[in-house]
Amino acid sequence: MEERIHYLLQQFTAKTLSQAEREELLVLAEDSTSLLSDEIVKMIIEEEEHAVNVVDEKWNPVLNKILAVDKPTASPKRILMNSLKWAAAAVVFIVFSFTAYLSLQKKKEHVFATDVAPGKNKAILTLADGKKISLSDAMKGDVVKEAGFSITKTADGQLVYNVAGSENVNDTRLNTISTPNGGEWQIQLPDGSTVWLNAASSIQYSLNIGTAKQRVVKLDGEAYFEVAKNAAHPFIVETDKQSVEVLGTHFNINSYKDEKVTKTTLLEGSVRVSHNTTNEHEVLKPGEQSLVSVSGIAIKEVNVDEAIAWKKGYFMFNNERQESILRKVARWYNVEIEYADADAKNVMYYGTVSRFEKISKVLTKFEQTGEVRFDIKGNKVIVYKE
Numbered sequence: 001m002e003e004r005i006h007y008l009l010q011q012f013t014a015k016t017l018s019q020a021e022r023e024e025l026l027v028l029a030e031d032s033t034s035l036l037s038d039e040i041v042k043m044i045i046e047e048e049e050h051a052v053n054v055v056d057e058k059w060n061p062v063l064n065k066i067l068a069v070d071k072p073t074a075s076p077k078r079i080l081m082n083s084l085k086w087a088a089a090a091v092v093f094i095v096f097s098f099t100a101y102l103s104l105q106k107k108k109e110h111v112f113a114t115d116v117a118p119g120k121n122k123a124i125l126t127l128a129d130g131k132k133i134s135l136s137d138a139m140k141g142d143v144v145k146e147a148g149f150s151i152t153k154t155a156d157g158q159l160v161y162n163v164a165g166s167e168n169v170n171d172t173r174l175n176t177i178s179t180p181n182g183g184e185w186q187i188q189l190p191d192g193s194t195v196w197l198n199a200a201s202s203i204q205y206s207l208n209i210g211t212a213k214q215r216v217v218k219l220d221g222e223a224y225f226e227v228a229k230n231a232a233h234p235f236i237v238e239t240d241k242q243s244v245e246v247l248g249t250h251f252n253i254n255s256y257k258d259e260k261v262t263k264t265t266l267l268e269g270s271v272r273v274s275h276n277t278t279n280e281h282e283v284l285k286p287g288e289q290s291l292v293s294v295s296g297i298a299i300k301e302v303n304v305d306e307a308i309a310w311k312k313g314y315f316m317f318n319n320e321r322q323e324s325i326l327r328k329v330a331r332w333y334n335v336e337i338e339y340a341d342a343d344a345k346n347v348m349y350y351g352t353v354s355r356f357e358k359i360s361k362v363l364t365k366f367e368q369t370g371e372v373r374f375d376i377k378g379n380k381v382i383v384y385k386e
Contacts, residue, residue: 004318004350005039024350024369110367114376116359119199119332121157122183128173128207135159135177135185149190149207161190161207171207178202179221182334184310191215192228193235196311199331200256222254224311242292245272251284252307258327262292265307273297315353315362322347322372326383333359334379341385347371 008025011017017025122136125143133143135153143159144151149171150162159177177197179185185197191210195203201221209215215235227235229248237244239255241262249269255262264273266284273282273290280297282290289302309316310328317325323345326337332355339345353365363374363381373384 002039009039110364110373112360112363112374112376114378116333116335116376116379118356118358119182119184119334121185123159123177123179123185123197125151125159126176126178128175136183158186158188160188173207174204175207176202176204180334181331189217191230191233191235194226196224198222198224198310199334219253219255221256222252222310224250224252224308226250241276241294242290242297243274243276245274246270252304252311254307256327256331260293263289263307264292265289265302265304267304267308309352310355313355315355317349317351317353319348319350321345322349322366322383325349325366326381329359329362329381333362335359335376336380337383338380339383341383344372344383344385347385 008017008021011021012025120136123134125133125135127133127144135143135157138153140153140155142150143153152160152162154160177185177187179197179199179201181200183199187195187197187203189195189205189209190207193215195217197203198221201219201223203220203223204218205216206212209217211233213233215230215233216238217236218238220239223237225235225237225246227246227248227250231247235246235248237246237253239253239262240257241255242264244251244253244264246269249271250267251269251271252265252267253262254264264271264284266286266288268286270286271284273284273292274280275292275297277294278296282297282299284290284299287301287304288299289307291298291300303318305312306316306318310332315325315328329335330337347366347369349366349369351365353362359376359381363376366372367374371386373386375382375384
């Protein structure tokens with residue numbers, strides 16, 4: 001994000017900000033004040049290290065313009081010594097000005113006639129015998145208690161398995177936990193691994209996952225895994241396009257059926273990604289993401305915070321298409337997206353938005369680009385191109 005702020009500030013000083021970039025900088029001033037101010041000071045310090053003339057010829061005129069006050073004439077040396085003071089004043093003024101502008105803009109914000117609440121902890125546990133249990137309705141304590149195992153719901157809503165030892169080595173009964181649109185859930189598997197399920201997702205696993213030669217989990221949708229280390233029993237996550245093998249690590253898999261690629265993002269450790277059709281294999285390093293499509297596997301370095309933003313309670317978009325963004329919004333808010341103008345699908349957005357605001361707050365952030373407009377009608381969001 002720092003690189004993006006640096007770029008926007010450079011465009012600001014050069015007076016070449018586009019309308020979309022201007023709106024983006026205003027949003028950053030509201031949501032990421034400390035990052036913005038740190039970057040301004042950093043840029044000025046970098047200019048100082050190059051030459052006094054740069055400060056004299058470039059930054060001081062910019063700061064003068066921003067501050068809109070007169071300064072007494074000073075020698076280059078004096079200007080250099082005081083530049084950080086001017087930088088600090090500029091930071092305060094810039095942020096104040098942006099915030100004031102945003103306050104004025106809010107008076108012009110689109111007021112939605114109806115609204116939609118965000119998702120929440122909500123999931124269904126399906127036992128091997130087909131019995132379904134609503135985990136969100138279950139009280140704290142034992143949810144299931146059967147021969148050989150029990151499932152407990154903790155005070156914070158996490159699901160914890162307690163499985164007896166040797167008698168369950170061959171217990172291949174399958175359990176499934178699924179979240180609907182507008183739901184998420186955290187599970188501690190019988191082997192001690194922890195899984196966070198995003199909206200419209202499910203995992204399936206056997207009760208002997210803690211003792212089986214291979215700890216296999218089937219995933220549909222998106223989940224973040226913190227796998228308990230056990231070198232003798234590899235942990236494998238299977239999806240419709242790939243399998244991921246690990247010994248003990250932290251990673252995120254996005255494998256929704258309405259997405260063209262399956263994304264696996266590694267935070268720590270290592271994982272081996274295998275393509276189900278082409279038989280390609282790739283080993284990821286921390287900070288890397290694999291993209292598995294029908295044609296093969298591609299690897300790239302990424303900002304891992306973007307991949308797990310959902311787990312931390314916010315949406316994070318890095319120059320992402322509106323169509324892709326709204327698929328995520330639709331899953332979390334359990335709404336249908338309708339495009340009145342097909343061109344609205346191609347609007348690009350960069351920014352961070354809380355997942356725990358009502359949908360109107362999220363849509364208003366997108367409207368600040370000046371390129372899209374929304375209407376909410378019942379459970380449907382209609383998208384227009386401005």
